Amino acid sequence: MLKLFYTPHTSALATRIVLEEVGAKYEITLIDFEKNEQCSPEYLKINPRGRVPSLVTDSGVLTETPALLVYLAQLFPQSRLAPIDDPYLFAEVQSFNSFICSNLHVAHSHRMRGHRWADEPAAIEAMKRKVPQTVKVAFEQVERHLLRGPWVLGEQYTVSDAYLFTMAQWMEADGVDPSSFPKVLDHRNRMSLRPAVRSALRQELGDQ
Known part of the structure; x- marks a missing residue:
């Protein structure tokens, strides 16, 4: 199952919208910026840059919104959320x-x-x-x-x-x-x- 590390009011919303669009099964793990959780040793093992979003997949961890968006478009080609054949x-x-x-x-x-x-x-x-x-x-x-x-x-x-x-x-x-x-x-x-x-x-x- 996909796991999205997420903080409200950040660009991570774009990935969450696409996860909803494709009907993916996914989990959310909240990262509290006010508590500086993005810099915690546990999260830095997921994303050494200490940013969101991060997406845990069966193949590994992906970071950076543009990469996550096109990954989901290709993972769920039936959604037609990108012209991957052109x-x-x-x-x-x-x-x-x-x-x-x-x-x-x-x-x-x-x-x-x-x-x-x-x-x-x-x-x-x-x-x-x-x-x-x-x-x-x-x-x-x-x-x-x-x-x-x-x-x-x-x-x-x-x-x-x-x-x-x-x-x-x-x-x-x-x-x-x-x-x-x-x-x-x-x-x-x-x-x-x-x-x-x-x-x-x-x-x-x-x-x-």
Whole structure:
């Protein structure tokens, strides 16, 4: 059985949504950041980087959201959550996920986890002040160039939609007005109606 190491209000939500979408049997192990459990010796044996999500599989442990998403898409091909038979389209899925991971997610993380990049309090505060601008720039790329509509790749719903939805949940907290991005906002609203998304969010509320 799959086991997901999970913390509410993190990018781990994307993996949980996909687990719900494919109907996988899985267990959840909560990692409490407030208690610094991500740095415990027990968890560092699972993920030496001390991050979530981590997914324990029959073959070993996987980390990093883009990898987990495409792994689940390939593990459950009947779900059709990625165009795994088309090399170019499958690369587009991974390209989008890589952009979210390396650009949008990093920009968002500067608001709460500036200590990863700087030690000086003034530098950390400067990063926080920059978050509304850098997150907005990333969403402009999504809105104008990456989100085809109605889903990320167009008509086919994929794991990339779960990833975008997770990031879009934090727009307001990052100081970004969702109404400035009508395509992203429409996507977020439609995603929130999907049974798998509603189930994942409902369980997350129960985990807190």
